[in-house]
Amino acid sequence: MKDVAFGQYYPARSFVHRMDPRFKIVLSIAYIVAVFLVREFHFLGFAAAFAFIVIATAVSRVPFFKVLKSVKGILFFVIFSSVLQVLFNREGTVLAEWWVIVITDVGLLRAAFITLRIMLVVMGTAILTLTTTPVEIADGLESLLTPLKWIKFPVHEFALIMSIALRFIPTLMDETERIINAQKARGADFESGNLFKRIRALIPILIPLLVSSFRRADELGDAMDARCYSGAKGRTKYKKMRPTYRDFIALALMAGLIAGIVLLNGVLGVPV
Amino acid sequence: MQIVAENLSHVYSPKSKFAVSALKNVSLTIDEGEFFGIIGHTGSGKSTFIQHLNGLIKADKGSKKLTVGEFDLLDKKCDFKKLRSKVGMVFQYPEYQLFADTVAEDVAFGLKNFERLSEEETAARVREAIETVGLSYEEVKEKSPFDLSGGQKRRVAIAGVIVTKPEILVLDEPVAGLDPKGKKEFFALLHALHGGFVKTVVIVSHDMDNVAEHCTKAAVFENGEVWKVAPPKELFKEAETLAEMGLDVPVTGYLAARLAANGVKIDTDFTERDFARKVLETYRRAEEGR
Numbered sequence: 001m002k003d004v005a006f007g008q009y010y011p012a013r014s015f016v017h018r019m020d021p022r023f024k025i026v027l028s029i030a031y032i033v034a035v036f037l038v039r040e041f042h043f044l045g046f047a048a049a050f051a052f053i054v055i056a057t058a059v060s061r062v063p064f065f066k067v068l069k070s071v072k073g074i075l076f077f078v079i080f081s082s083v084l085q086v087l088f089n090r091e092g093t094v095l096a097e098w099w100v101i102v103i104t105d106v107g108l109l110r111a112a113f114i115t116l117r118i119m120l121v122v123m124g125t126a127i128l129t130l131t132t133t134p135v136e137i138a139d140g141l142e143s144l145l146t147p148l149k150w151i152k153f154p155v156h157e158f159a160l161i162m163s164i165a166l167r168f169i170p171t172l173m174d175e176t177e178r179i180i181n182a183q184k185a186r187g188a189d190f191e192s193g194n195l196f197k198r199i200r201a202l203i204p205i206l207i208p209l210l211v212s213s214f215r216r217a218d219e220l221g222d223a224m225d226a227r228c229y230s231g232a233k234g235r236t237k238y239k240k241m242r243p244t245y246r247d248f249i250a251l252a253l254m255a256g257l258i259a260g261i262v263l264l265n266g267v268l269g270v271p272v
Numbered sequence: 273m274q275i276v277a278e279n280l281s282h283v284y285s286p287k288s289k290f291a292v293s294a295l296k297n298v299s300l301t302i303d304e305g306e307f308f309g310i311i312g313h314t315g316s317g318k319s320t321f322i323q324h325l326n327g328l329i330k331a332d333k334g335s336k337k338l339t340v341g342e343f344d345l346l347d348k349k350c351d352f353k354k355l356r357s358k359v360g361m362v363f364q365y366p367e368y369q370l371f372a373d374t375v376a377e378d379v380a381f382g383l384k385n386f387e388r389l390s391e392e393e394t395a396a397r398v399r400e401a402i403e404t405v406g407l408s409y410e411e412v413k414e415k416s417p418f419d420l421s422g423g424q425k426r427r428v429a430i431a432g433v434i435v436t437k438p439e440i441l442v443l444d445e446p447v448a449g450l451d452p453k454g455k456k457e458f459f460a461l462l463h464a465l466h467g468g469f470v471k472t473v474v475i476v477s478h479d480m481d482n483v484a485e486h487c488t489k490a491a492v493f494e495n496g497e498v499w500k501v502a503p504p505k506e507l508f509k510e511a512e513t514l515a516e517m518g519l520d521v522p523v524t525g526y527l528a529a530r531l532a533a534n535g536v537k538i539d540t541d542f543t544e545r546d547f548a549r550k551v552l553e554t555y556r557r558a559e560e561g562r
Contacts, residue, residue, distance in 0.1 A: 178363060178364075178368075179368070179369055181328050181363065182363045182369040183369060184328055184356070185326055185328060185356055185360075185361040185363070185433070186356075186369075186381055186382035186432060186433065187353060187357060187381075187382050187385030187386045187436075188381075188385060203371065204369075204371045204372075204381065205371075207371035208368055208369055211368075211371075
């Protein structure tokens with residue numbers, strides 16, 4: 001379990017790293033919208049989005065393969081959905097036919113289109129998580145969700161819960177490994193037996209883990225109390241988020257991307 | 273059972289940026305009957321080493337030899353389950369591994385995993401283990417392990433390890449977090465076990481007083497290598513080198529060094545009793561000479 005690197009933050013000091021996390025979150029959402037704006041089969045729009053990713057990656061100093069690797073996690077999903085498209089789409093000219101399977105040109109195009117769309121979305125959001133620490137993301141979200149305070153939504157607490165959860169994932173992984181080893185040393189076997197047996201075998205891990213999580217939560221609560229934590233009221237930030245020229249340049253670029261895509265959609269009315 | 277390691281190596285996360293060479297060509301023999309100390313600062317490889325002893329961590333391919341009694345741990349066909357019943361392992365803060373509804377059930381966990389015994393036999397072995405660690409079976413058997421005190425929890429956890437009657441008992445910082453009385457009682461328990469079915473005790477410790485007081489021999493780990501293996505008597509003579517490695521010597525070691533600086537040489541094995549006796553002898557001799 002030591003091999004699992006949680007989170008994919010890539011430490012560096014770059015243009016993108018130093019952007020305001022709030023801007024990065026909003027721009028990521030805008031980027032997703034932009035990718036979904038691309039009208040069917042206007043692959044040129046995708047090319048524009050891809051160009052945007054290439055530029056963003058270049059100025060973020062993150063190796064490009066890291067961004068590409070983010071697609072790995074959803075590869076199965078992508079392949080699955082495009083195979084379904086190819087096999088069951090019946091629009092357009094038939095290219096090949098066999099038993100219940102009909103392959104059409106539209107089916108192929110649609111598979112390619114959906115695949116590219118998902119990959120572009122994932123790569124774009126990967127840039128956010130590669131250049132922004134989980135804590136920054138939580139801070140950014142807290143700030144962005146501030147309007148929800150009007151409907152009594154506990155924004156600060158929500159953000160705090162999120163950062164605590166993120167903070168404790170590595171700790172709990174270590175703990176899990178320790179408990180697994182301790183029970184293995186007592187002859188526990190997690191690899192054999194039927195499903196029911198294997199689930200039962202997890203009890204000696206889950207219970208100590210649960211107990212220690214509660215203990216940790218208690219301790220953390222006490223430690224926060226001891227330092228007079230009293231919620232969001234009157235709380236200041238150590239790291240103030242302030243938009244800089246970088247954020248406005250990125251904003252302009254994104255506006256350009258969206259405008260370009262909308263324009264392409266209009267100009268090229270007919271599918272390519 | 274004798275433990276023999278030759279050129280034992282282990283790298284965590286090999287072939288990645290995070291590769292850490294935790295053990296480098298460690299060669300170490302621990303004879304049966306030893307009360308063996310393993311010392312070294314955090315990250316020196318001592319925990320990695322002890323987890324090799326029952327196969328929780330597998331040695332890297334380049335390692336030459338790792339045997340525990342007749343078990344060849346480098347052999348893929350090694351019966352690790354059987355090995356683990358012979359090599360009991362007590363991790364740091366073992367009380368955190370308790371999980372069952374009752375103390376008796378928790379202690380029986382390991383036994384049931386390793387051996388098929390009748391219910392009466394199991395109960396008898398559980399009773400024996402609980403009584404060995406100094407608790408009253410009748411009093412605690414039906415209790416939830418989570419309702420016990422810290423010291424009692426640790427005892428129950430250890431009962432859960434020794435219930436299989438291991439010949440080798442490996443302990444990682446077993447007295448961490450115990451009060452002085454608890455520590456004393458714990459070592460008394462270890463010595464009692466050492467005289468019984470447990471033939472060899474291997475103990476990882478930061479506390480040099482404990483090592484001087486209880487160990488017959490100790491190995492110093494430094495950066496994944498074994499720097500020295502010697503009885504505490506010899507080891508703690510090198511106070512300066514140990515200090516450079518970020519390690520301590522026992523209090524008696526500091527006192528002996530202070531006396532030596534003032535021209536009083538004391539040849540001690542660094543246990544409290546021996547140190548006091550030798551100092552007293554030197555003092556008496558000086559009195560007589562006056």
